[in-house]
Amino acid sequence: MTPPDERIWSLFKRHWQHTLTYWSVFFSFGLCIAFLGPTILDLRCQTQSTLQQITWVFFSQQFFLLVGSSLGGLFKKSLLSSLSALLCSTLVISIVFAVIPLCYHVVLLSVALAIAGLSMGVIDTIANRQLVKLYQKDSATFLQALHFFIGLGALVSPLVADPFLADDSCVLGANLTANSSSSSPDLEHLRSSLAGQGAVSGNISQYPLHTEGMVITRVSYAFWIMALINLPVPAAVLALMFHERLLFCPRSSPPLLDKNSSSRKSHSLDDEGHGSLFGCCHPAKIRGHPASFFLIHALGGAILFITDGIIGSYAGFVYTYAVSPPLLMGHKTAGCLDSIFWAAITIGRLASIYLSYKCSAPKLLTFSLVGVIVTQCLLMIFYTSCEFLFIGTCVLGLCISSVFPSVLAFTEDILEYKGCATTVLVTCASTGEMMLQLLTGIVIHSQGSYAFLLCCTVASFTSFCLFLLFLFARHIHTNLYTDPSEDTEMTEKPKTDSS
Template sequence: MWWDERVSARFRRNLQPTLTYWSVFFSFGLCIAFLGPTLLDLRCQTQSSLSQITWVFFSQQFCLLLGSCLGGVFKRTLAQSLLALFASSLAISLVFAIIPLCHNVVVLAVVMAVAGLAMGCIDTISNMQLVKIYQKDSAIFLQLPVPIAVFFLLYKERMVPCFSSSSHPLLSADELAMEARPVEKDDQSASVHRAHAAGGHDDLFSCCQSKNFRGASYTYFAVHITGALVLFMTDGIVGEYSGFIYSYAVEEPLSVVHKVAGYLPSLFWGFITLGRLISIPVSYRMKPATMVFINVIGVLITFLLLLIFSSSVVFLFVGTASLGLFLSSTFPSMLAYTEDILQYKGCATTVLVTGAGIGEMVLQLLVGSIIHDQGSYSFLVCGMIFGGLAFTFYAFLLFFHRMYPKPSTDMDAASPDKPAVMDDTGQYQR
């Protein structure tokens, strides 16, 4: 059974925040997905060329990166996180009302930059909060009227001045029990360990402080860097494929009918959604490292077959579905795997989200320029190269994982997940 009672109990205790953090990704996904199938229409609306409209992608992804860094600033308290999510989801709703009024490519780029800032905040804060809630079980929960849902959570937490609620703060049963009883010596050490582990999810600016680097081995940095590079490539592939698959399909030699080609981005995102759903039970039985390995190999093989059968419209649809399936769980599995290597210390969440954001920003701009200069066939060649680089960086990550020092038994003994029990003397021991 992939869903045991321990995981089920933790999910029930955190049902409301979990559903809310999941819901905000609908806004995030909407912004990511809509540009691809509307690219040619936006070109006509703004009377711009392909190379000019590509800068709209860049502005969105660049500000997504800034928003990812900015999102780490708002994570210091729950109130800050929820207010930032509420403002971000509301901003995205307003952006979609403004887009039809943008008849200049520069204005459109500015509007999408605002959306990018909101997307970055959503991405960082939601992933960070889910990892904090579920810790080693986070791989399962990272796999899935939005402002209303966030506003309801604000209301439940009594953070809206004009409303009142009798609900309790978002604390698990274990945390409430810890607050209700006296703090013993062992609990003090466990609390210090918990504070140290929670501090591992600092924002990008806090990561740069020298205190985080003291005593760190080269493998500590290598795990952060190689993990970010894998997501740089895989999330870059998601961005460039969803952004240009429609334009690629309607060009020669395929010359797919525009209406039919419009199904390709939908198929791609549909199988990403399906893959996320499938990965929920799979992630319980399969290690995140294995899932990422299968994903990067699948992406590489899919692009190879797309190149071989590049003249087949049928295989273009098959390959698009396959690519979405393999890319679907790469980010959450990679996040869970890297955090597990580092024992929830360091800056893995922020560094990986930042790396993924840079990948989508840079690779979309790069591929758009290459297609403009070299033709549509270069679209698949670029994907093949990016897939090969993702596999290479993942191989390096596996190597550095083997070199990374194992956690000490003292650290394990102080783990906050280990329950406290009372001994014969009346003291709580772990």
């Protein structure tokens, strides 16, 4: 029996080009998901719109990311269709980066970001699904690495944008004599509030920013640089298509799994599984599986709905909480919290690459979810401590970082890589990130900033309870129910590369 680390390395050497390509498209995803917050005020100046108008671009991107996550499951028939969708999506992201400086109206900017969000959703579903199909029972380690690249891209784009952001008001009034020294602190506070998509929590109309006058901004250079940084990604997808001879011989698509896998098995994976979200509800699929099969889908999706919602809510409102009573933290200090949180998530996913093949998925998820609960409870207990808010933010990011890839790999493993698990889970995660941010913002607006910690703590307990139900449903599915068609397929399954 080959040791786990040697088997993982052997699998990676066999599929290194596919793997690096899927990792690179998630870097593109991360680039696109993190640029909007830091640049939103400069884009407001560029479009000469109000703050209320410009915040709609957040919704535009998030909503179409959700739509793209569902539609990504449609590209499932062959490796050609999946890689073609990734090529188009990553190329569209570069084009959107290049076009954003030319969008001088908020409606045009919203359309551009909707197109980017659609591409991001397609990337999210396809890259996760292809890695799961490629590595199957060994996919957890590679999924952790995949999601590390989101964090890497999310760290790069703000660094690229920062030198080109306006220090003062970038739209001067008609008299061209804006008092930059007095407006700068408000702009810094406002930029940090908007960076986490938390504008709904406060009265943003209190900031008297000009919409008419001379526009002074250099943010266009940041977007053009990001467009160039992203261009190697579609080039990598194109190189993979050339390597697989899909550009000239589209009819002879090579098997995505290892050479020892039968063609019938590959056909089964493509035709039966990983379809669109709505294709999962087809009567022919429903009749062939026990109730536990769908319960596992529902519980896995609910866990990711809540945990990704916690990530979105915490990143969105931790700044608002820090600058409000009782902490009353300075704007510059509080502005570091969001960056620390995302850096901790990135580091946590890097560490989880090692942990995912040393620990089983249930153990890693139990440790992660309990860590999230304990951290949230301690944040509520020490709610007056600025120092502990920084410590808690870092620990929370480390604990919650591995949940999404671990749940995805664990669910697919339980369901024997059939059904629509990847599409359902990715879509639920995107929905939760959008909806829980909105709900948390409404609660904060009506009940005060402390409700932010309460919402996240309640969500943490709920996610752990759902995980316990998930383990119970897994026990029922694997021990009490038997699908004859699945048993037949399992007995015919060829040996894996573990020998």
